[in-house]
Amino acid sequence: MDRRLALVRRPSPLLADGLVTHIERTPVDVDLAVRQWQGYVDALVDQGWQVIEAPPADACPDGVFIEDPVFVHRDLAVLMRSGAPERRGETEGLADVLTAQGYRIAAIEEPGTMDGGDILTHGDQVWVGVGGRTNQAGVDQLAVLLSELGATVTAVPTTKALHLKSAVTALPDGTVIGYEPVVDDPTTWPGFLAMPEEPGAHVVLLGDDRLLMSAAAPESTGLLAARGLDVVTVDISEFEKLEACVTCLSVRLRGPA
Numbered sequence: 001m002d003r004r005l006a007l008v009r010r011p012s013p014l015l016a017d018g019l020v021t022h023i024e025r026t027p028v029d030v031d032l033a034v035r036q037w038q039g040y041v042d043a044l045v046d047q048g049w050q051v052i053e054a055p056p057a058d059a060c061p062d063g064v065f066i067e068d069p070v071f072v073h074r075d076l077a078v079l080m081r082s083g084a085p086e087r088r089g090e091t092e093g094l095a096d097v098l099t100a101q102g103y104r105i106a107a108i109e110e111p112g113t114m115d116g117g118d119i120l121t122h123g124d125q126v127w128v129g130v131g132g133r134t135n136q137a138g139v140d141q142l143a144v145l146l147s148e149l150g151a152t153v154t155a156v157p158t159t160k161a162l163h164l165k166s167a168v169t170a171l172p173d174g175t176v177i178g179y180e181p182v183v184d185d186p187t188t189w190p191g192f193l194a195m196p197e198e199p200g201a202h203v204v205l206l207g208d209d210r211l212l213m214s215a216a217a218p219e220s221t222g223l224l225a226a227r228g229l230d231v232v233t234v235d236i237s238e239f240e241k242l243e244a245c246v247t248c249l250s251v252r253l254r255g256p257a
């Protein structure tokens with residue numbers, strides 16, 4: 001893995017009003033969420049990652065889910081246009097932060113919509129979930145932007161979960177893991193590996209076969225440890241009440257430096 005730099009954004013005081021689509025709303029303890037967010041940041045730092053903060057987006061309840069308003073690939077940062085209009089203000093301030101880190105900036109434009117949580121990558125293979133937040137026009141725009149970088153974009157129907165990466169993520173060797181009840185078509189990925197818990201489908205790659213996962217997936221964590229992976233866990237219960245997962249709390253900035 002190249003440089004270890006991660007972008008995060010601290011939780012808004014309005015976090016408890018974040019969107020909920022596929023699960024029942026339960027009360028969020030914002031103070032606990034702030035402590036859990038700090039624990040997540042500390043875990044990244046403990047694993048050798050430098051962390052930079054995006055400007056706060058206090059007026060945006062879901063602003064902490066920084067994975068959704070921007071996607072980075074090689075030296076390109078693509079500002080998203082969420083299918084949830086409530087989330088579109090979250091791109092503010094990101095272009096400056098990413099330009100300062102050496103990225104070129106592009107953007108998904110109307111009529112395209114896309115959330116970063118719908119974008120799964122392994123090397124230059126990119127799968128994009130088309131569903132509640134991302135449409136085909138958005139996929140077409142991303143495909144053009146990424147083709148210049150040699151990446152191939154494949155659209156994947158995503159009807160059972162908020163985002164594609166709510167359903168599946170990829171291990172360091174490219175094996176796609178997922179929680180089958182919310183995966184539209186597991187045969188999209190040869191060698192698909194089913195996980196027994198929904199949060200067990202979510203991994204952040206920390207480098208050197210090390211993964212960051214939710215503490216809410218002990219069986220899945222055990223399965224992955226048995227495959228020789230080194231798993232670090234964090235408690236993100238308050239964010240999970242808002243349909244979020246470990247991936248959405250950071251954006252790893254591995255290029256272009």
Ligand SMILES: NC(=O)NCCC[C@H](N)C(=O)O
Nearest residue numbers: 018019065117242244245248
């Ligand atoms: N990439 C992600 O998994 N993002 C989670 C976003 C949760 C937020 N409450 C939303 O519904 O947009």
